[in-house]
Amino acid sequence: MVDQNSNYALQTSEVYVHYGKKMAINNVALNFPKNEVTSLIGPSGCGKSTFLRCLNRMNDVIDICNVKGKFLLNGNVDIYSPDIQVETLREKVGMVFQKPNPFPKTIYDNVAYGPKIHGIASSQNELDEIVKDSLHRAGLYEEVKDRMDDIATGLSGGQQQRLCIARAIAIRPEIILMDEPCSALDPIATAKIEDLINELKENYTIIIVTHSMSQASRVSSKTAFFHLGNLVEYGETGKIFTKPDKEQTNDYITGRFG
Amino acid sequence: METAHTDKNFEQKLNHLTDNLIKMSNIVEKQIEIAVNVIKSKDSSDAQTTQNLDEQVDEVERDVRDLSFEIMTLHRPVASDLRLVFTALKVSKELERMGDHSRNLAKRAISISSSFDVDLTDQMHNLGKGVQKMVNQTLESFFKKDEVQARISWNQDAEIDRQYKSLLSDLIERMHNKETSVVDEGTKPILIAKSLERIGDHATNIAEEVIFNITGHYIDLKKSDFE
Numbered sequence: 001m002v003d004q005n006s007n008y009a010l011q012t013s014e015v016y017v018h019y020g021k022k023m024a025i026n027n028v029a030l031n032f033p034k035n036e037v038t039s040l041i042g043p044s045g046c047g048k049s050t051f052l053r054c055l056n057r058m059n060d061v062i063d064i065c066n067v068k069g070k071f072l073l074n075g076n077v078d079i080y081s082p083d084i085q086v087e088t089l090r091e092k093v094g095m096v097f098q099k100p101n102p103f104p105k106t107i108y109d110n111v112a113y114g115p116k117i118h119g120i121a122s123s124q125n126e127l128d129e130i131v132k133d134s135l136h137r138a139g140l141y142e143e144v145k146d147r148m149d150d151i152a153t154g155l156s157g158g159q160q161q162r163l164c165i166a167r168a169i170a171i172r173p174e175i176i177l178m179d180e181p182c183s184a185l186d187p188i189a190t191a192k193i194e195d196l197i198n199e200l201k202e203n204y205t206i207i208i209v210t211h212s213m214s215q216a217s218r219v220s221s222k223t224a225f226f227h228l229g230n231l232v233e234y235g236e237t238g239k240i241f242t243k244p245d246k247e248q249t250n251d252y253i254t255g256r257f258g
Numbered sequence: 259m260e261t262a263h264t265d266k267n268f269e270q271k272l273n274h275l276t277d278n279l280i281k282m283s284n285i286v287e288k289q290i291e292i293a294v295n296v297i298k299s300k301d302s303s304d305a306q307t308t309q310n311l312d313e314q315v316d317e318v319e320r321d322v323r324d325l326s327f328e329i330m331t332l333h334r335p336v337a338s339d340l341r342l343v344f345t346a347l348k349v350s351k352e353l354e355r356m357g358d359h360s361r362n363l364a365k366r367a368i369s370i371s372s373s374f375d376v377d378l379t380d381q382m383h384n385l386g387k388g389v390q391k392m393v394n395q396t397l398e399s400f401f402k403k404d405e406v407q408a409r410i411s412w413n414q415d416a417e418i419d420r421q422y423k424s425l426l427s428d429l430i431e432r433m434h435n436k437e438t439s440v441v442d443e444g445t446k447p448i449l450i451a452k453s454l455e456r457i458g459d460h461a462t463n464i465a466e467e468v469i470f471n472i473t474g475h476y477i478d479l480k481k482s483d484f485e
Contacts, residue, residue, distance in 0.1 A: 214334060241336045243474025250337045255268065256261040 009205035015069030039216035042226035056093035094168035100160030102152035138166035158189025294386030412465035418458035
């Protein structure tokens with residue numbers, strides 16, 4: 001039963017996901033507190049990315065993927081309701097992927113694209129401001145302000161990923177989903193993204209899938225451990241990494257066989 | 259049985275850390291046993307043995323410290339592994355202090371005259387035997403990860419304190435009465451009794467660490483009402 005507590009940006013319950021006959025998520029209930037970072041951890045194939053992709057209906061495009069369950073945005077918007085347009089949902093719930101995927105366009109156009117198609121800016125000046133502000137928030141503006149017309153694919157991997165974060169922010173989402181956002185980055189670029197996550201949580205709710213235990217412990221206040229499609233344990237990150245309740249969680253985070 | 263680590267190198271180091279603690283515990287238990295016997299035997303070569311063993315204890319403590327530092331730096335332990343490293347550092351410190359007290363009390367015991375009161379000597383020896391038993395059970399609870407035993411051991415400290423206070427008041431009373439055999443020894447018997455009582459305190463600290471290692475919480479045992 002999803003309660004109406006608006007302290008949560010997103011509430012989920014009784015979530016089941018099947019790929020054809022194969023069960024990927026088995027009766028998961030998980031709520032995401034506003035303005036906090038929640039990490040989803042677990043071994044490959046545990047269902048954490050599948051679950052993340054349910055949160056902005058990325059799984060809709062996979063024919064054999066069948067999603068069931070309750071997903072409430074801000075306590076009252078059923079994101080799987082037939083009345084909800086996927087594009088509108090993704091304005092609210094943005095996503096950053098594992099591999100930076102800038103469009104083969106200029107730096108400016110990459111960030112301006114979303115606000116343009118969603119009709120967020122009413123004038124060129126406003127669009128310029130949104131682009132500038134988003135790049136600022138993503139910690140990239142100072143590095144690119146003199147080359148906004150350069151093609152974005154010429155940026156370094158870390159810069160490209162921050163550009164993708166700027167692109168996600170530009171459409172003013174409430175929630176940002178991140179699917180292993182640092183797995184293709186070096187430690188310095190990773191540190192910048194982690195710093196950024198820490199700053200972004202003041203304005204956004206962030207849900208991050210990561211394979212790095214140390215990253216989960218550094219960036220998130222809540223951690224959820226998935227295994228074989230089940231949510232094994234959810235709690236304060238500090239507790240999960242010092243004294244998890246479940247032996248399975250302990251085995252996974254300490255690097256033992258589960 | 260604990261599940262095997264995927265990182266064998268890390269697992270080896272954690273096992274080595276536990277082995278070092280077992281080694282250190284064995285040496286310290288031996289030190290205490292010898293020191294308690296010296297209270298009656300006044301054997302100076304045994305007292306010297308406690309001194310020699312103390313050097314070994316210090317060496318293992320350094321090994322525990324260095325290995326813990328290496329594990330934390332290179333392997334970033336979490337959860338049960340983190341608690342083990344944390345506990346190892348604290349338990350090794352407690353053991354090292356127990357070793358120091360054993361060495362000191364043995365040194366003082368051989369300097370006490372053979373004409374010293376037999377009853378008081380027996381009381382000191384009994385206190386020592388009680389402490390020895392408590393230390394043994396506490397360390398056993400650590401290696402067996404036995405929370406119930408750790409709590410029982412912790413509770414034994416009250417009895418150690420009672421015996422210590424009773425011995426102390428006897429000593430003071432005899433001094434008041436100007437019993438020469440007691441007065442001549444000055445503060446030595448008091449300091450021996452104090453060392454034994456302190457060893458008991460270190461054992462209770464270890465019992466608290468054992469409970470932390472198992473549960474992840476430091477419990478305010480003074481307020482708990484277990485028996």
